[in-house]
Amino acid sequence: MSELVIYGIPGSPFVRAVQIAMEEKGAPWRLEPLAPGDTKGEAHLKRHPWGRMPAIEHGDFSLYETQAVIRYIDQVFPGPSLQPADARSAARMNQVIGINDWYLFPKAVAVIGFQRIVGPALLGLATDEAVVAAAVPEAERCVRALDGILGRNEFLAGDSFSLADVLVGPQMDFLGSTPEGETLLGGTGFGAWLERMRARPSFQATLPPPMFRKAA
Numbered sequence: 001m002s003e004l005v006i007y008g009i010p011g012s013p014f015v016r017a018v019q020i021a022m023e024e025k026g027a028p029w030r031l032e033p034l035a036p037g038d039t040k041g042e043a044h045l046k047r048h049p050w051g052r053m054p055a056i057e058h059g060d061f062s063l064y065e066t067q068a069v070i071r072y073i074d075q076v077f078p079g080p081s082l083q084p085a086d087a088r089s090a091a092r093m094n095q096v097i098g099i100n101d102w103y104l105f106p107k108a109v110a111v112i113g114f115q116r117i118v119g120p121a122l123l124g125l126a127t128d129e130a131v132v133a134a135a136v137p138e139a140e141r142c143v144r145a146l147d148g149i150l151g152r153n154e155f156l157a158g159d160s161f162s163l164a165d166v167l168v169g170p171q172m173d174f175l176g177s178t179p180e181g182e183t184l185l186g187g188t189g190f191g192a193w194l195e196r197m198r199a200r201p202s203f204q205a206t207l208p209p210p211m212f213r214k215a216a
Contacts, residue, residue, distance in 0.1 A: 004029040008053035011208035013170035014066045015054045021070045023202035025079035082163050093157035096164035108139035109175045116178040147190035169197040
């Protein structure tokens, strides 16, 4: 089967989710790295009309939007299924994915992660402490909700690793690398879940660039 080509900025949690899905499947992939200014360039706008990431090419097939991409990966590549067969577990997975896309990323990770890591590391910007402080209550709400969903389970959708863990793992790894995220996760079951995710070979194989880790 042909190699999957991923277009995106290295270290992006959404790009990393696609990389993790491919690693979990044991399938070949290659990252075509983009610089921040490339996402609005003519070449990438042909891949993604809104200039977001990731976008993929798989042979003669192209696709964008992370949810669509990771579901495609699970269906096309052999290996362990990343979507539960049980209706309730599948519903829980989809609930967590919705929480990530509507609340966790835009209101917590994108704000705090940019102020603490992306802005300083990529753009040389100083952190706006007021912006960070304003985002902390929503980050706390997200961590509390996801910690409640996890409960005593090993994974976010129940007993097996799923697309919920694929998508939320990189987001929480990013947020958890900031002082605010580290504080919110400390002593929670969700913090322990993140440590388990960080130990997985798929996460170890897709670590963010050193400059992001240094900034964190």
